Amino acid sequence: MRKQSPVPTEFDQPFYDACNEERLVIQHCPACNRFQFPPRTMCPRCGASNLTWQQVSGRGRIQSRVVVYDSPVSALIPDQPFNVATIALEEEPDVIMLSHLPGVPVDAVPIGATVEVIFETTPATGQKVPEWRVVG
Amino acid sequence: MAFLISFDIDGTLEFGDPPGGITVEMVRRAQDLGFLIGSCSDRFPSAQKALWEARDIKVDFVAAKHMLPDIRARFVALKYLHIGDRDLDQQLAEKAGFEFLWDHEGVAEPWLAWLDAHAAE
Amino acid sequence: MPIPIAPHSWHRNREGLGIWEGRGKVVATGVGTSPTARRWDEKPETSLGALTILAIRRAIEDAGISPDEIDGIVLTPESTTGVSNDPNSPAPEGWSDVFKMVDYPQAGITRGDIDWLLLNMPELKNVQFKMNGPVCMSVAFTTAAEAVSRGLTGTCLVVRGWHNLAGRYYVGQGAAARDTASGPGKYGGIWGMPACATTAMIFEEYCNKYGKNHDMMAPFVVEERRNGLMNPDGFFTQHRPEMITVDDYLSGRWIAKPANIYDNDLPIQAALAVIFTTPELAKHHKQKPVYILNHAQTRPELQGAIPTLAEWERSSDKMGRMLYEGAGIGPEDLSFENMYDGFTLFHQFHVEGLRFASRGEKRGYALDLYQTDISIEGPNPVSPSGGNNGNGRTRWWHHRDSILQIQGRSPSQITRPAEYGVSGAHMPNFCDALIWGASVE
Numbered sequence: 040m041r042k043q044s045p046v047p048t049e050f051d052q053p054f055y056d057a058c059n060e061e062r063l064v065i066q067h068c069p070a071c072n073r074f075q076f077p078p079r080t081m082c083p084r085c086g087a088s089n090l091t092w093q094q095v096s097g098r099g100r101i102q103s104r105v106v107v108y109d110s111p112v113s114a115l116i117p118d119q120p121f122n123v124a125t126i127a128l129e130e131e132p133d134v135i136m137l138s139h140l141p142g143v144p145v146d147a148v149p150i151g152a153t154v155e156v157i158f159e160t161t162p163a164t165g166q167k168v169p170e171w172r173v174v175g
Numbered sequence: 176m177a178f179l180i181s182f183d184i185d186g187t188l189e190f191g192d193p194p195g196g197i198t199v200e201m202v203r204r205a206q207d208l209g210f211l212i213g214s215c216s217d218r219f220p221s222a223q224k225a226l227w228e229a230r231d232i233k234v235d236f237v238a239a240k241h242m243l244p245d246i247r248a249r250f251v252a253l254k255y256l257h258i259g260d261r262d263l264d265q266q267l268a269e270k271a272g273f274e275f276l277w278d279h280e281g282v283a284e285p286w287l288a289w290l291d292a293h294a295a296e
Numbered sequence: 297m298p299i300p301i302a303p304h305s306w307h308r309n310r311e312g313l314g315i316w317e318g319r320g321k322v323v324a325t326g327v328g329t330s331p332t333a334r335r336w337d338e339k340p341e342t343s344l345g346a347l348t349i350l351a352i353r354r355a356i357e358d359a360g361i362s363p364d365e366i367d368g369i370v371l372t373p374e375s376t377t378g379v380s381n382d383p384n385s386p387a388p389e390g391w392s393d394v395f396k397m398v399d400y401p402q403a404g405i406t407r408g409d410i411d412w413l414l415l416n417m418p419e420l421k422n423v424q425f426k427m428n429g430p431v432c433m434s435v436a437f438t439t440a441a442e443a444v445s446r447g448l449t450g451t452c453l454v455v456r457g458w459h460n461l462a463g464r465y466y467v468g469q470g471a472a473a474r475d476t477a478s479g480p481g482k483y484g485g486i487w488g489m490p491a492c493a494t495t496a497m498i499f500e501e502y503c504n505k506y507g508k509n510h511d512m513m514a515p516f517v518v519e520e521r522r523n524g525l526m527n528p529d530g531f532f533t534q535h536r537p538e539m540i541t542v543d544d545y546l547s548g549r550w551i552a553k554p555a556n557i558y559d560n561d562l563p564i565q566a567a568l569a570v571i572f573t574t575p576e577l578a579k580h581h582k583q584k585p586v587y588i589l590n591h592a593q594t595r596p597e598l599q600g601a602i603p604t605l606a607e608w609e610r611s612s613d614k615m616g617r618m619l620y621e622g623a624g625i626g627p628e629d630l631s632f633e634n635m636y637d638g639f640t641l642f643h644q645f646h647v648e649g650l651r652f653a654s655r656g657e658k659r660g661y662a663l664d665l666y667q668t669d670i671s672i673e674g675p676n677p678v679s680p681s682g683g684n685n686g687n688g689r690t691r692w693w694h695h696r697d698s699i700l701q702i703q704g705r706s707p708s709q710i711t712r713p714a715e716y717g718v719s720g721a722h723m724p725n726f727c728d729a730l731i732w733g734a735s736v737e
Binding site for chain 2: 334335462535536538539540541543544547548549550557558
């Protein structure tokens with residue numbers, strides 16, 4: 040699918056650089072011992088700004104799904120309808136990422152299935168972004 | 176065998192919200208010439224019916240706009256046309272096997288030429 | 297000088313605070329509502345600013361007081377959740393012939409502004425207290441409640457206007473039309489979810505957990521439209537007096553399945569003003585005073601790209617506990633609930649967090665409740681205002697109706713006595729809510 044290319048900033052460059060190296064790296068708060076995504080300047084729980092970037096396993100579980108029939112994003116309209124699923128990361132299920140679940144037929148998302156991260160190249164700039172495929 | 180025209184309402188017909196360029200007179204003219212006409216819109220089907228009745232037009236069908244495939248299945252026609260004002264209208268129309276015209280293209284009533292073309296065949 | 301917002305300490309956002317110190321010190325009296333429109337036609341007299349001025353004058357008249365008595369204003373400056381103009385975009389031709397202007401041209405057009413109002417409402421000559429209640433009118437209400445209870449203003453207007461510009465709300469415009477994505481939207485937006493999709497995602501999780509389905513929403517949606525069509529000030533009554541049927545709802549086009557088009561509220565133009573004052577000052581107001589018994593706030597935990605069912609349940613449970621603790625009442629005391637509904641699919645999270653009409657159930661019961669009598673005539677009136685789904689998107693119809701219900705003059709008045717009610721907005725994990733009461737007893 041023709042996703043928009045995210046434009047990294049100085050702040051979230053570590054996340055996007057890692058994506059281009061096909062590694063999933065997200066923020067971790069040492070004080071709370073808690074992961075978070077998307078990147079933020081501080082931990083929303085304790086306010087700490089000394090967050091670290093840590094590579095995670097790239098495994099997760101499909102938590103829920105919708106089927107998008109009317110997307111606001113022009114580039115995706117030709118692909119409608121399409122799946123979007125929430126992925127709960129193995130390390131911390133409250134950390135949620137999104138996925139189009141490439142290869143999964145529309146409306147046939149296996150809730151609870153195990154997934155692993157893959158990386159998809161977005162066409163406008165070549166920036167890679169995390170995607171997920173069902174492995175079991 | 177007839178031609179079938181489906182109108183979106185909001186942004187397409189003059190009584191839509193926002194109003195579009197297709198007038199009630201254009202719709203009436205098509206109907207008088209034997210076209211099957213109706214609407215496929217995001218308005219409730221019951222509301223669509225009321226909108227047409229308020230203009231004294233007895234339409235052949237009303238449906239939600241994603242039900243265009245059902246309309247095609249219900250009516251046998253030489254051509255199927257949907258007129259709308261959104262990319263989504265175009266996408267739904269083409270997936271359902273309808274030709275598509277943008278609202279501003281419909282103002283010229285290009286369907287009237289179909290009759291002549293058909294008569295000439 | 298920039299207009300301040302409430303100090304963080306004014307917001308009641310944790311448990312254990314006890315009865316609210318302002319309980320019994322603040323009441324609502326007059327209510328003024330503008331006419332509605334689907335979109336702005338670019339005429340000054342139908343602008344957000346003009347509608348807001350009209351709503352304020354109606355509220356003052358409704359309370360039966362003089363404009364001289366108004367000494368405070370709390371306003372929500374944001375006036376849309378959709379497309380807006382840059383604050384410095386020029387005003388349309390003729391605007392400055394009708395309205396005096398402040399230092400940016402979009403005041404009164406795509407942004408509410410207290411100084412703009414005061415400049416254009418010379419009758420409000422005694423306003424000393426000015427504060428913004430950002431993002432949602434719920435915040436303006438809780439801010440005004442604190443301000444009155446703390447003696448910072450005696451008779452205070454609470455105000456919010458909404459604009460809706462021509463064109464489609466989000467679709468294929470601005471950032472959504474580009475082939476790159478910047479800003480916070482890039483982390484989730486590139487997956488192309490429409491606004492209702494987060495709610496739909498969590499609703500789906502809810503249905504999977506509790507064995508429910510989207511069809512079970514139909515009685516709620518139909519009842520809301522029925523209630524909304526009783527309101528002469530509502531958008532649908534004024535412009536599309538069309539009743540929705542169960543079949544209409546169930547045949548609705550999917551936007552993000554399981555959310556269909558009728559699960560989305562319709563953006564409109566409208567304005568509301570309400571008078572907050574003290575019980576003492578309210579004695580000469582024309583309308584019955586409605587007590588604010590407590591208010592509370594929740595905010596997101598922000599751990600993932602979107603929230604989870606678990607977060608929404610935790611957060612709305614906490615909201616229920618905080619509200620009851622500070623108000624000194626329990627769920628069994630509520631005569632009605634008027635929580636936000638735009639999107640319809642999250643209304644039940646608020647209902648369950650409040651344990652409204654619970655028979656001991658904690659979670660997973662609201663869609664079953666919807667299959668019972670939830671009408672204004674029944675024992676458990678759900679969203680008697682008709683909400684935003686039944687009246688158009690403002691995020692304030694439910695607050696307005698809570699006041700009118702307790703005053704006994706709602707156009708969709710519940711049959712049972714309206715003694716205590718609750719209203720709040722917007723999301724189950726991002727909410728400001730109030731308990732309203734006929735008395736403090």
